[in-house]
Amino acid sequence: ASAATARGGGPSPGTTRAAAAMPSDAAAAASVRPVLPGDVSETFLRVRSPGRGAIAYRPAALGTVKLHYVDAKQKLDLWTTQTLLAPIADDGKSALWDEAEAVADLGAASEDAPADGASFAELPGPALNAKTQAAWAKQLAAHAYEARALEVYACDAPKATSAPGESEGDFRARLVQLARESRDAEVEKLRQKYASKVNTLGDQVRRAQERVEREKTQVANHGMQAALSMGGAVLGALFGRKALSSASIGKGVTAARSAARAAQERADVGRAEDTVETLTQRLQALQAEIEAETARIGEAYHADALELRAVRIAPRKSDIAVGNVGIAWRPWRTGPDGLPTPA
Numbered sequence: 001a002s003a004a005t006a007r008g009g010g011p012s013p014g015t016t017r018a019a020a021a022m023p024s025d026a027a028a029a030a031s032v033r034p035v036l037p038g039d040v041s042e043t044f045l046r047v048r049s050p051g052r053g054a055i056a057y058r059p060a061a062l063g064t065v066k067l068h069y070v071d072a073k074q075k076l077d078l079w080t081t082q083t084l085l086a087p088i089a090d091d092g093k094s095a096l097w098d099e100a101e102a103v104a105d106l107g108a109a110s111e112d113a114p115a116d117g118a119s120f121a122e123l124p125g126p127a128l129n130a131k132t133q134a135a136w137a138k139q140l141a142a143h144a145y146e147a148r149a150l151e152v153y154a155c156d157a158p159k160a161t162s163a164p165g166e167s168e169g170d171f172r173a174r175l176v177q178l179a180r181e182s183r184d185a186e187v188e189k190l191r192q193k194y195a196s197k198v199n200t201l202g203d204q205v206r207r208a209q210e211r212v213e214r215e216k217t218q219v220a221n222h223g224m225q226a227a228l229s230m231g232g233a234v235l236g237a238l239f240g241r242k243a244l245s246s247a248s249i250g251k252g253v254t255a256a257r258s259a260a261r262a263a264q265e266r267a268d269v270g271r272a273e274d275t276v277e278t279l280t281q282r283l284q285a286l287q288a289e290i291e292a293e294t295a296r297i298g299e300a301y302h303a304d305a306l307e308l309r310a311v312r313i314a315p316r317k318s319d320i321a322v323g324n325v326g327i328a329w330r331p332w333r334t335g336p337d338g339l340p341t342p343a
Contacts, residue, residue, distance in 0.1 A: 040128065056118065076313065085101050158182035205279045
């Protein structure tokens with residue numbers, strides 16, 4: 001491509017854009033390290049990729065911003081500090097924060113001095129101006145408010161919000177345990193809610209059953225007494241000296257009364273048994289209601305029923321604080337294929 005340019009022509013049709021850009025890249029990389037004003041910070045990113053080619057540094061904008069995420073509904077109040085590395089516009093007046101990448105640990109990712117024998121790409125003149133750095137800082141603040149929202153997952157049952165950076169899979173796994181705990185708590189609350197009703201109905205059924213047994217015993221006793229009285233009256237009338245003596249008539253009246261009482265008590269037994277049946281049905285209906293509620297709670301907290309929704313939380317604008325903004329030098333190396341790659 002260089003030869004073709006020297007002859008007055010452009011790159012050959014088969015030449016790639018990357019290859020066509022190589023002469024300017026190479027020319028820029030051949031420059032010496034620019035001298036920055038004292039009020040413009042400078043950072044050298046650490047060379048991590050092994051290789052034989054010489055290191056050539058390219059400039060980028062580096063900025064640190066402190067953000068405050070607040071959402072009362074999600075019970076979130078979080079401060080974070082983010083360090084961003086962004087390309088610099090060709091004219092050097094803007095940092096392209098929308099294309100930035102986050103630097104997790106700047107201390108581990110940087111070093112105090114450039115690699116030995118390294119060359120430096122040309123830095124646009126405006127980027128050397130402290131006023132430009134101030135403009136980059138304002139651009140970073142605007143970018144942070146518009147594009148650096150915190151995205152979390154929220155679940156309503158059980159009520160929980162994912163931690164910043166927590167993946168959906170990890171959050172779901174945590175939710176399963178929370179769902180079990182919430183289910184057990186709800187079931188216990190349900191048990192306490194119905195405990196007094198169940199105990200009251202249980203006691204009523206028990207007392208009604210005891211009454212049935214008492215009534216049955218009284219029926220048996222009075223039936224026996226009525227039979228004996230009637231039998232005595234009949235025998236007295238048959239074998240007594242006077243068939244219709246006052247004694248035999250009295251015994252007959254007594255027997256009739258005993259029989260009447262026995263009949264009444266048999267009716268009482270029937271009513272007592274009806275009471276037992278009614279109370280038992282009420283108790284069974286209450287138990288069925290409890291079982292249905294318990295099943296509903298179990299289904300609501302089943303792992304397959306957990307519903308997540310994404311929540312976007314913008315940083316509080318008034319709390320955005322931009323820290324240091326300056327120049328970062330990113331190392332590149334020309335590979336065996338002659339193409340530059342990040343190092």
